[in-house]
Amino acid sequence: MYEKITIPTIRFEGAESQNPLAFHYYDAEREILGKPMKDHLKFAMSWWHTLCAGGTDMFGRATFDKSFGAVPDTMEHAKAKVDVGFAFMEKLRIPYFCFHDMDLVPESDDINETNARLDEISDYILEKMQKTGIKCLWGTANMFSNPRYMNGAGSTNSAEVYTFAAAQIKKALDLTVKFGGEGYVFWGGREGYETLLNTDVKFEQENIARLMRMAVEYGRSIGFTGDFYIEPKPKEPMKHQYDFDAATAIGFLRQYGLDKDFKLNIEANHATLAGHTFQHELRISAINGMLGSIDANQGDLLLGWDTDEFPCNVYDATMCMYEVLKAGGFVHGGLNFDAKSRRPSNTMEDLVQSYILGMDTFALGLIKAAALIEDGRLDRFVEARYASFKTGIGAKIIRGETTLQELSDYACAKKKPEAPSSGRQEYLQAVVNSVLFGEG
Ligand code: XUL
Ligand code: CO
Secondary structure: OOOOOOOOOOEEOOOOOOOOOEEOOOOOOOEEOOEEHHHHHOEEEEHHHHHHOOOOEOOEOOOOOOOOOOOOOOHHHHHHHHHHHHHHHHHHOOOEEEEEHHHHOOOOOOHHHHHHHHHHHHHHHHHHHHHHOOEEEEEEOOOOOOHHHOOOOOOOOOHHHHHHHHHHHHHHHHHHHHOOOOEEEEOOOOOEEOOHHHOOHHHHHHHHHHHHHHHHHHHHHOOOOOEEEEOOOOOOOOOEEOOOOHHHHHHHHHHOOOOOOEEEEEEHHHHHHOOOOHHHHHHHHHHOOOEEEEEOOEOOOOOOOOOOEOOOOHHHHHHHHHHHHHOOOOOOOOEEEOOOOOOOOOOHHHHHHHHHHHHHHHHHHHHHHHHHHHHOHHHHHHHHHOHHHOOHHHHHHHOOOOOHHHHHHHHHHHOOOOOOOOOOHHHHHHHHHHHHHOOO
């Protein structure tokens, strides 16, 4: 048991508190729209950023020592990460975690040895889960770090490599089920291309779909009842990734008959990389019945890559929770902090502070989103905006009872249409500000 780090217990102290190691908005039991905050938000700790990433980038080595007193890349280290991770989640009252297989143990050259290590560590994790009541939100397989995946996993040109991807998915599903995980994620980090000159896009996409189909069949056969997710991202590390955005991923899932088992895991920073807002990706997912889970982070609009920052933007968090509430809340999903402290924020206290920031930002987002819904002005405006489809010719169109000829006759008889109503965007933006910031 690794006991050298001390993580303070973080309690709710309210907005007035100046204690940096306290929640200012996240009050787990506070009821919002009839449900405690913690059930709306379902926060999760990301194993990889929190317990593995030390701030390495292509210009420099790690700044945050995450050896936790053990020799790196040993099973002793793997266990130390479990100890620290569970202490961290307990002290911050984070009810879930998310993991990649390779976050948990050092990878061996022999997949059988890696699997044996995964068996050992998952027993250890399960014990901690039972002791603490902390649960698994979702699992996934890392099919992008090992050099064998340089040409992709499901999209690889090598049938041999494809079998290793399958083996990893099988094991990651075994672990997810062992932990009672609610979801299983496919993030296609290497599923794309660098150049079309060497790529058979149709072949690769069909092979990805085959792998996903086999994963669904296997998962269901071992009792996985949760959701599978695709996590869209347009680029990075590949020049182009097939799961470009929500609309693309939904089209793919429908084309290959995977839409009954899959939903989407939407990440804020991936949305902006695709040239969309976070809210846009959530809305597209929701209206297609595909809003599954969320990787809560934020990007930097001045940078063209995935910075995975802890979210501090209350406006975006509000619009996110607005979409989640409107969609009826999470079923198997939740808010996973796929986020890392900035490289110079290299202490345990920074990490605690980062999660406080993220959790408070989304708690505030939830409070404000509920207030927007209760205020009702946005809903009323949208409802009224389409009023012309409620009666007369509009209602007939909606009932599917018109022909093009009939509509043409109608228009020609009218000679010119009544002017459409104003979109009143600026009024609506002011409404949002007034709900967010009050009377001042
Ligand atoms: C990478 C990313 C991943 C997935 C899980 O951009 O978001 O961490 O969330 O593989
Ligand atoms: Co992510």
